[in-house]
Amino acid sequence: MKSLIFDLDGTLINSLLDIALSMNKVLEKHGYASHEIDKYNHFVGDGALVLVKNAMPKDATENEIKVALKSFIEIYEQNTHNNTFAYEGIYEMLEKLERLKIKKAILSNKPHKFTLKYMENLFNNFHFQEIHGQKVDVPKKPDPTMAIEIATKLNTKIEDMIFVGDTATDMKTAKNAGMIAVGVEWGFRTVEELLENGADFIVKTPQDIIEILNKLK
Incomplete structure (x- = not known):
């Protein structure tokens, strides 16, 4: 069988909208440009770290990515996930x-x-x-x-x-x-x-x- x-x-x-809204909050919190929701179709699928790397500016340092990842986990965890x-x-x-x-x-x-x-x-x-x-x-x-x-x-x-x-x-x-x-x-x-x-x-x-x-x- x-x-x-x-x-x-x-x-x-x-879950795309909740992921996108959470990551955009991170970007705005740290002074980066946010993305249109549809962009996240291509950012997700390979885990939280890859999501953050994809959403961050290409010249972001390892430390900036680490800080943003921590923020994303915190914000995503607090989210009520009403859109999923x-x-x-x-x-x-x-x-x-x-x-x-x-x-x-x-x-x-x-x-x-x-x-x-x-x-x-x-x-x-x-x-x-x-x-x-x-x-x-x-x-x-x-x-x-x-x-x-x-x-x-x-x-x-x-x-x-x-x-x-x-x-x-x-x-x-x-x-x-x-x-x-x-x-x-x-x-x-x-x-x-x-x-x-x-x-x-x-x-x-x-x-x-x-x-x-x-x-x-």
């Missing part, structure tokens, strides 16, 4: 997976404590066997280490693992791990990016993930 690993931001939840929500159809898809008794996990480059917070706030009614955000002692995606570890914990063969995400980082993680790569159209990046980085399937709606499971039985 197949098992699923989901990315979080841009895949299950739309599960994409349409996600809850229905998860309900079907639970009825089918499909094992599922989360693997995100979002800091682990924020990953846990969102899972508790938005997905408390669902059972995920494994939940992992970015941790200091674990390589982040696209390194396949944690994806492979999740497969082991789910007692699922690598070739039976389906990795669902919305960025090149997610597709590369799937390919690096030897898993089936599924790219979602509703996320932060383009279909072209997903295909160029190894997507085996592209889905237009969460329901399409169920259809892929049926095809791969």
Whole structure:
């Protein structure tokens, strides 16, 4: 039986506005120019440090980036996250997976404590066997280490693992791990990016993930 690993931001939840507003507050606090919200589509996906580096001026020093990262973590943690929500159809898809008794996990480059917070706030009614955000002692995606570890914990063969995400980082993680790569159209990046980085399937709606499971039985 197949098992699923989901990315979080841009895949299950739309968190872009809260991330962008928090980072723009950091930039304004430290005297830098802020960005249009849409710009953050290309800043996110590789963890908080890369987000900050992408948003900061190109000539920012390591110390300035370090200070800005600390500010971002503080501001993002204080944010009420009223603008973050599960994409349409996600809850229905998860309900079907639970009825089918499909094992599922989360693997995100979002800091682990924020990953846990969102899972508790938005997905408390669902059972995920494994939940992992970015941790200091674990390589982040696209390194396949944690994806492979999740497969082991789910007692699922690598070739039976389906990795669902919305960025090149997610597709590369799937390919690096030897898993089936599924790219979602509703996320932060383009279909072209997903295909160029190894997507085996592209889905237009969460329901399409169920259809892929049926095809791969």
